[in-house]
Amino acid sequence: MVTAGSKPLRYLLQAINYTVFMAMVWYFATSPSVRIIAEDEAMITIAFAHAGQLREPCRLLTQEELNALPPNMRRIEDCPRERSPVTIEARLNDEVFYSATLPPPGLFDDGGVDVFHRIKIPAGEHLLGLKMNDSVRIEGFNHEFERQIKIDPAQILLVSFKSDQGFVVNGGTE
Amino acid sequence: MLVNPVKRAYLALESWFNISFGSEWNPLYHLGTLSFFLFWIILVTGLYLFIPYHGSIAGAYASMEYITHEQWYVAGIMRSMHRYASDAVVITILLHMFKEFASGRFRGFRWFSWVTGVPTLWMVVTLGITGYWLVWDELAQYVAIGSAQLMDALPIFSGAMTRNFVSGGMTDRFFILIEFLHLLGQPMLLLFMLWLHVKRMSHVAINPPRGLAMGTFFALLALSLYEPALSHGPANLDTVPRVLQIDWFYLNVYPLLEIWPAQQVWMFTTGLTVLLMAMPWLMPKKEGPAAVVDLEHCNGCGICFEDCPFDAITMQARTDGARYENEVVVNPSLCASCGICAGSCPASNPFRSSRETLKTGIDMPQLPVDEMRRLTRETVESMSGHSRIIVFGCEHGLDVARLDREDTRGIKLICSGMLPPTLVEYALKQGADGVMVTGCRENDCFFRFGNSWTRKRFTGDRKPILRARAERQRIRMHGAAEPDLRSVEADLEAFRKHLVELNQATASGKTGTE
Known part of the structure; x- marks a missing residue:
């Protein structure tokens, strides 16, 4: 086995090794840097949870059906649990940038869907169009939204959906 | 000799750190x-x-x-x-x-x-x-x-x-x-x-x-x-x-x-x-059989239990009715088959039962202590020259067969730690002028402690110790991996010269006495 002859030489070599070790630590602790978004870009984020409407409407039970049930399980309506899938289409300046049909999760297809989609867009003015269908019993889209938006560089425009308000846009200016 | 480029890269890095830090501090x-x-x-x-x-x-x-x-x-x-x-x-x-x-x-x-x-x-x-x-x-x-x-x-x-x-x-x-x-x-x-x-x-x-x-x-x-x-x-x-x-x-x-x-x-x-x-x-690798305990020759001293690097040996109360308190038990699923236990057993003494098969308390079926003794005796007999050196190496360090020449012969062990110190004494007694132990690079034993336990046994810091009658000037250790052939050869050459001088000094001392 070869070893450095003199102590000073050995310490010098150790110093070199420690320097290389720390240089590696220092460099990879911060470099190379990652560009997340270009200088003139902004971002649209669609993020919301929504439960599709029931696939079939609730139905009143007949007297015969009620009689056939045990007394403690009698209820007036029969409501199937299965929900409709949620279909979304998002357009920017009349170009579709997101389109998806999300099936209801859960063992009995009765859960709400979580929507999450991000897209980088050039900052500036755009026409944002959003459409959603949440019922298999309705043809086409039953929720629609269209608005002229202005978005600054690096800004996030957040699109959400509330059952009582429809599509809600936060961030950016109209 | 080396075919594995990954291992070659590692050994190169290891060599560099050995130069810079020495083996004691090698990161x-x-x-x-x-x-x-x-x-x-x-x-x-x-x-x-x-x-x-x-x-x-x-x-x-x-x-x-x-x-x-x-x-x-x-x-x-x-x-x-x-x-x-x-x-x-x-x-x-x-x-x-x-x-x-x-x-x-x-x-x-x-x-x-x-x-x-x-x-x-x-x-x-x-x-x-x-x-x-x-x-x-x-x-x-x-x-x-x-x-x-x-x-x-x-x-x-x-x-x-x-x-x-x-x-x-x-x-x-x-x-x-x-x-x-x-x-x-x-x-x-x-x-x-x-x-x-x-x-x-x-x-x-x-x-x-x-x-x-x-x-x-x-x-x-x-x-x-x-x-x-x-x-x-x-x-x-x-x-x-x-x-x-x-x-x-x-x-x-x-x-x-x-x-x-x-x-x-x-x-x-x-x-x-x-x-x-x-x-x-x-990427599996076939391993040798586990160590085997022979209770007839085990007095339950516990040295192998202390030396096992992988906790494969346990102590328990005697089960064979012998007068000793304890016995050792090997767990084959934990055993690394390194043989360090065989090297640590005081019964692995080649001077015992020299005309019969040498039995020890714990042994390796693939290379029993008796076989090590036979190999040592035959190897010493096969050498000629004024500085006959027997080199004990291991399977994971430098291949000692590469050092073979007229006055030098290598014996490959599983690990240098399986070398009973008395076998070194035995080799000198049989006529070898010197004994060199290589094994893996210093402080980097494949089985963790093989070379360091051996060194401590030689210096008397760990049982079983190398007895005082074994002439220390005729024993040398040089941990080495495959790329270290030249440095081992250089050390061997210096050792040869040293042994020739030692032999001459011993001979002139004897003549003077006569």
């Missing part, structure tokens, strides 16, 4: 203890940082700025040490993995340490991720959303986490959860995994040599003073951070989310982990 021989030492630095600095740190959305960033700028002379340095030691530990762990892989120390009886070691690296990485989260700067925001995306890709969360973050649903309570994970949950889990990782080993060292620890500490301190760790701008969920200085030791997975869906990132990382964990079975 490659202390990667485990060095990692432990770095964990100590992380723990102590982390505990200090916890005092001024404020775990809330409004307070986290401000407290980190206070730590970094207002109290830079203590807390700022602590922060930098905390961060750089965390980065350094990833390097030592990766080097540790590389070393074990390159030198074939990941399969066979070592499968358990390898399999428990791979996920440990991921635990360290996730611990670092929660640490970055606590700063709550732009990088933390990036990490938080990226982590949420990854979690949402798992069936249990189904999209709720990311939505929660981007729609401003993060609260101070979430900070408390992350603080709990970073300060208690993850470190405890890591400690458990480290315990599991070394469970099948005995004599586990925790601390690196003091010189190496000091060197590492001062190097980290110097880096902390030269380039203090800083935060990015404060987190703002209304904007996207443009450029981030990512810590690649911990956050290397997140840029993948820019090009792959989260499910694909999971598949990649899980696949890589499973592939690494499966290595012991993908």
